[in-house]
Amino acid sequence: MTSTSWRHLPPAARAIAVAATDAVEAARAQAAEPYAEAAERLAALDAEPTGRVLGAVVRMLLEERHPDGLDGDDVRAALEHAVRWAAAWRDVDPQVMVVLLVGALGIHETGEEAPLPPRALAEHAPLLISDLLQARTFATYLEAAFTEIQRAEIHDA
Template identity: 55%
Template structure:
């Protein structure tokens, strides 16, 4: 089943479409489709916010009793190991920043600049595809929920 995103504004539709392609490509280890989808995500304003929301939702769903340091380490190690063979540029630090940011505990400190939009766009679909393997719901459900959270947050700010 193909999800339509007609109800979303054009910028959000672009994020949703690119995320669907990128996460599917990551799950299938399809480098030819992954590169262009990542470029689309990199150029989409606020894509990192939406992708981070999806990561958080997936973490909550796959760890309903909460996460501890060992859980985070296992997610990180599994994602790096499963993607290193087809993505030589996988960076554990960027994945860790994505995890910490999604959990609301990332503090870059004085010496650590956060990853740029391109690094986030290259790594978030890898992490999402890895976390998706543990859930039974389609990505479109998680994307819809992430967009709803972004909209709620913007209304209350």
């Protein structure tokens, strides 16, 4: 279980926060069994909001690392680094990582492609996030992602 308290979140958001935090912490520790368990819990959640939250975290991390904007080389370097890091301790599908990266950046239209299966999202997004985080604290970005999504939902209402 995570050390971060997410009690202030609604139950569905809390479930995403807890499972995602557990998965990222296990990935950072390269702990295969806890990672598999956390990814399994993450995959059991509603894929649409889970993907939005995890995608928002990925986008924030990329934007923070590249405040002047990303180009193709930056995206390629982030992808290669994440895949190499993750492949050193578990199976990883580079194509899923590509979809996660470009989806987080809003490069592809969601109507043109089928969304990632929940298991692929759950097994790969925490790996990508873990690699992008480096020494940063995941809870900070996760909280910011929930806040951003909530603001957007209020604005769209």
